[in-house]
Amino acid sequence: MPGGRLTQQDRRQIAEGLAEGLTQTEIAARLNRPLSTVTREVARNGGPDGYQADQAHQATRDRARRRPAASGTRDRKAVTDLEEEFIAVMIGTGLSRMTARVLASLYLTDSGSLTAAELTRRLQVSPASVSKAIGELERQELIRRDRDPRRRRDRYVIDAEAWFRGWTASARQNALLADVARQGAAMLGAASPAGTRLQDIGDFFDHVGHAMLQAAEEWRQAYAAKQASGRG
Template sequence: MPGGRLTHEDRRQIADGLAEGLTYTEISARLNRPLSTITREVARNGGPDGYQADQAHQATRERARRRQPAPAERDVKAVSDLEEQFAEIMISTGLSRMTARVLAGLYLTDSGSLTAADLARHLRVSPASISKAVGELEQQELIRRERDPRRRRDRYVIDADALFRGWMASARQNTLLADFARHGAETLGTTSPAGLRLQDIGDFFDHVGHAMLQAAEQWRRAYAARRTADRRSDACGDQ
């Protein structure tokens, strides 16, 4: 792709072009790449006489790794306080205390993935407490389960779509409530006080459910566009 990250095959074609005596302009035309990309690539990797595709590709990967900032030392007390605050917020949304603590622990772990034993050690609780909490989170689609073949045990994972799935599950629940309320209104009679009440409830949850679905889809499109832009930016940085 013009302007994107150079692949190993691109670098082999650059090396072949140099061996054939092609000019930088001819090589850039062959690869459909900007001339500046070719000249910079060759200059930083041995020049026209010393350029080798394998070494250039490896050197680029090493430079990318070196650009990654070293993780800063974290204040253990501050992280613990943050996790507690996160759990309290989740409790206020209706989660049980243990379920909220498990969710907070997963979110604030860099890997976003822990086993039941990891969670039990981290939270200093029994495995049975963890089992109940992860069951509730799975039911609400806030986490997903993966099998770790190396350790032969399940891992519980928070990924980029965790909140999206949880939100969509909530929207589906609202749709079910709307359908139930409308059915109840018909059973009781839409002209009766109780029937009118259920009709209003049905209309409310139907409206909220549709709004939630639209908001979730808008977020997903915006998130995908942002991730694509980030990948393109990273690719340009390697040229």
């Protein structure tokens, strides 16, 4: 049923759809399942090029049988699976693999912050690779940089404000795209096919950008109220 757990037959249909060259949206419609169910299933089991139905079904059964970790400890295999799933989803949004790995490390560490040296050791990559990934995340405002005065090193932080900044940065990009599209429409002429197309694009991204900013502000107010209630 829609929303229920995927069956082995469902997974075989996903594999068949991928082999046929269908999009994941088309596969979800064929199964009468939410698109998020299909994208999550494919991402955590090898991606579109490596997905195999029987292996995916067995992996899901193995995860279901895994006992919860004892108090104060974590199942390292479960954490690794979660990290790989997170990375796959972030790659799907357009991030490079290294940038996605850095972001996943920040999300999944309890402190929510790491230095460049800690990221280098954790990911077993070169400092240059970490530096490049950090630069990409800072440009998108998905992380913030804090100075650790005790160690005289920068720490890179992921927190609620980082989510808000990243979302609003994306909204600003939509607003810029809307402005450029509308300028193009005016230059080409609103009555021309290209001008009409650009005007429609401008209207769309203007609407989406405003909706994103409104949603972000509503979330921020709700989050602040929740934090204040928790402190009370």
